[in-house]
Amino acid sequence: MVSKLLINGGRKLGGEVKVQGSKNSTLPILAATLLTEDECVLYNCPKLSDVDATIRILRYLGCRANRVDSTLIVNTQDMKRSDIPHDLMREMRSSIIFLGVLIARCGRAKMSLPGGCELGPRPIDLHLSALRQMGIEISEEHGELECVVNDSIKPLKIALSFPSVGATENIMLTAVKCKGTTIITNAAKEPEIEDLADFLNCCGAKISGAGDSTIVIEGVDKLHGCAHSIIPDRIVAATLMSAAACTSSKITLDGVIQSHLSAITPIFEEAGCEISCKDSKLTIDAPYRLRSPKLIRTMPYPGFPTDAQAPVMAMSCKSHGLTVFVENIFESRYKHIDELNRLGANIKVEGKVALVDGVRHLSGANVRALDLRGAASLVVAGLCAQGNTQVSGVKYLERGYDEFEAVLSNLGADIKKI
Numbered sequence: 001m002v003s004k005l006l007i008n009g010g011r012k013l014g015g016e017v018k019v020q021g022s023k024n025s026t027l028p029i030l031a032a033t034l035l036t037e038d039e040c041v042l043y044n045c046p047k048l049s050d051v052d053a054t055i056r057i058l059r060y061l062g063c064r065a066n067r068v069d070s071t072l073i074v075n076t077q078d079m080k081r082s083d084i085p086h087d088l089m090r091e092m093r094s095s096i097i098f099l100g101v102l103i104a105r106c107g108r109a110k111m112s113l114p115g116g117c118e119l120g121p122r123p124i125d126l127h128l129s130a131l132r133q134m135g136i137e138i139s140e141e142h143g144e145l146e147c148v149v150n151d152s153i154k155p156l157k158i159a160l161s162f163p164s165v166g167a168t169e170n171i172m173l174t175a176v177k178c179k180g181t182t183i184i185t186n187a188a189k190e191p192e193i194e195d196l197a198d199f200l201n202c203c204g205a206k207i208s209g210a211g212d213s214t215i216v217i218e219g220v221d222k223l224h225g226c227a228h229s230i231i232p233d234r235i236v237a238a239t240l241m242s243a244a245a246c247t248s249s250k251i252t253l254d255g256v257i258q259s260h261l262s263a264i265t266p267i268f269e270e271a272g273c274e275i276s277c278k279d280s281k282l283t284i285d286a287p288y289r290l291r292s293p294k295l296i297r298t299m300p301y302p303g304f305p306t307d308a309q310a311p312v313m314a315m316s317c318k319s320h321g322l323t324v325f326v327e328n329i330f331e332s333r334y335k336h337i338d339e340l341n342r343l344g345a346n347i348k349v350e351g352k353v354a355l356v357d358g359v360r361h362l363s364g365a366n367v368r369a370l371d372l373r374g375a376a377s378l379v380v381a382g383l384c385a386q387g388n389t390q391v392s393g394v395k396y397l398e399r400g401y402d403e404f405e406a407v408l409s410n411l412g413a414d415i416k417k418i
């Protein structure tokens, strides 16, 4: 049954909301549990379809993985396979994160090439060239990846040509139990990389420099289990801030890490919002009408995150003035723009540049989500449009937002799933 979200927009939001755990931290850490045969306990794991898909892969491989509320208990002791079937790979491209751990655990791995997704082609050349330099033989035929370690995985000193999040994670995961020292320069510095390293070190790994551009991994013989709490989701925090900003509301987010939002809060302050932080709480108080942030360019962390581009663009649609967006990370991440224009926005696209000319009002309409963050963008726009907005493609939203309509209605929004 295809569900839709029905939003009656124009209402102010208010109150406090707990920010969910990070999807992009949970997924690689779930893969990393394959590096130990002891039980791992993960707290603050969001209930998302992408997390469910990753749990299905773990169970297919022969592992036990169970959820109790937002806690996941994983035991990979009885793992008996080293292949991921096509249908599970197609369900979620980020399953490529299993490549390194399967090779490290079993000496071999088999999976279909992730293929393109809603954001355009998702190449994995950086992953494959690094793993090949670590002595792994990889064949790519008929859309399948077949990997085998001939004698042993070799440590590597590698400079990434682009600070790819997935490639950094796959190299780390392959190197954790590889004798010798692996050094990654120009590594991705996202907080999710740091959280993965924290989890691995808690299991007995020796990783230093995660979160910075040079990561050093000293191989260890064995990892033991551990209990780890997932960091908050900075993109969900940015999405909730956009919802508050475009409905002229004041809300408090509970459980944020301010430094993870260092490229995001200035944009909201430039738009005229008051942001105040106390410990792990952030309060945003929006003006009646937002001023347009002038320029938003997506960059690798600590720059403005590409995942926040669509939700923040929804906020800029009604702000006073012109906002220039430059999407530097993915080549087709503007699918939400046609739909925002159906709601009355005035956005023009020129290649990787989008020009948002703020309008006074958005008006409700039926719109269709085509990817995860685009879905969030349409929900945010629906909250501040006059009248009813129907958003279809809710399955995309559920990949990354845990019970989002309940979160928003608890803040006072008139939103329901139909």
Ligand code: EPZ
Binding pocket: 023, 024, 025, 027, 094, 121, 122, 123, 124, 125, 126, 127, 128, 162, 163, 164, 165, 166, 167, 188, 306, 307, 329, 330, 331, 372, 373, 400
């Ligand atoms: C991770 O994807 C996130 N996904 C993405 O979040 C996020 O947008 C992205 O990092 C950038 O921050 C997860 O963590 C599960 P990349 P990933 O490798 O690892 C190119 C969301 O909405 N590239 O840093 O795939 C690639 O095509 C998702 O939560 C190569 O060319 O990101 C892209 O243009 C979407 N060759 C750019 O680098 C490679 O071998 C960034 O990719 C790898 C990547």
